[in-house]
Amino acid sequence: MKAVLYMVIPCYNEEEVLPVTSGLFLEELQLLIEKEKISEESRILFVNDGSKDRTWEIIEGLARENPHFIGICQSRNRGHQNAVLAGLMEAKDVSDITISIDCDGQDDIATMEAMVDAYYDGAEVVYGVRSSRDTDTFFKRFTAQAFYKVLMRMGVETVYNHADYRLISARVLKEFAGFKEVNLFLRGMIPLVGFKSTSVFYERHERIAGESHYPLAKMVNLAIDGITSLSVKPLRLISGLGIGVSVLSFVGVLWAVITQICGRTVTGWASTVCVICFMGGVQLVCLGVLGEYIGKIYMEVKARPRYIISERTWTKQNEDEEKGE
Incomplete structure (x- = not known):
């Protein structure tokens, strides 16, 4: 039986890059469907993280044009980790596997096929790992590598050079739903669930369009959260x-x-x-x-909610259809 795949893609102020990368995500989804590796019921789930530009309008337009596109909108900006979590929890009951990936097109989308193959070989979690950091500046490469080394020395279980590009089975997500932490550091929390895991390696590209929404201050805060949330x-x-x-x-x-x-x-x-x-x-x-x-x-x-979903594209479409009738 072919697995139902949900691509979970967090978006924050991505009006410049989303029209470009959405087509790339759809091409990969259709390729996997044509190769009969995933079900026709598979979807691309965009998570709008309280964007201040036209990101949500673009997601709604994509959902109207193609049924493979769906989206949810958070009530306000809650950060990248919470946006990824919202998408994963939304998908866990309607999919067999999820793949979380950023919207900017830097992570190699074609690697998804290797992830799906690894899942069929028995892996419940497949980590996307960068094979090199040649595209990074010296400062970013040095700080990122130091970050992973510090985490390991602090006793935090992480996969070196892995961010949030990963495949997770629904079985793992249902167990992960029992983790109620408000302070999220997903790349350190997922390994705590256990189950069989593996890694696939890929080259990371330059951002296709727009600017990064993850400056140094946010990276430092993420590092602090990672250490203090998972290590004493x-x-x-x-x-x-x-x-x-x-x-x-x-x-x-x-x-x-x-x-x-x-x-x-x-x-x-x-x-x-x-x-x-x-x-x-x-x-x-x-x-x-x-x-x-x-x-x-x-x-x-x-114990405040980690995310609040204010809109769903399929709910809005149903309402529009009822009004049309």
């Missing part, structure tokens, strides 16, 4: 740092007592200021890390 190692590092500073302080006390006894004490402000600045800096860093975790706990206990 920073807290343990603070404990170790506290022990180390305590030992140094104890040695300092012994040194002060001995010099006092020997009558070698010299009054001066420099050493005092250095010690105060050092201790103050250590305390502020530790408080900052603790505050990050407390903030995460604060958001989790509120």
